[in-house]
Amino acid sequence: MLSALRALLAPFWSYSRERTAAQRDATDKSASPLLVYIVAVLFLVLSILTVDMHRDELRALGLVGGAERINPVFMSP
Numbered sequence: 001m002l003s004a005l006r007a008l009l010a011p012f013w014s015y016s017r018e019r020t021a022a023q024r025d026a027t028d029k030s031a032s033p034l035l036v037y038i039v040a041v042l043f044l045v046l047s048i049l050t051v052d053m054h055r056d057e058l059r060a061l062g063l064v065g066g067a068e069r070i071n072p073v074f075m076s077p
Contacts (some may be wrong), residue, residue, distance in 0.1 A: 012037060 012034035051058065058064040 009034075 012032075048056065055064055
């Protein structure tokens with residue numbers, strides 16, 4: 001599992017190592033791919049926590065499904 005995680009994150013680490021000092025000092029201010037990945041993951045976690053905190057309000061608006069049971073008539077035998 002750890003090797004799979006390393007393989008997934010390898011392009012991000014190699015990108016930062018390949019940059020030379022001259023490239024770092026250049027006026028190019030693009031964001032690092034690793035930074036973009038971390039921001040996306042943190043945004044996803046924050047979104048999940050926000051939905052979890054406000055589940056009752058979202059259920060009242062009809063935006064989140066509840067734990068309603070499925071009618072057995074619609075289930076296969």
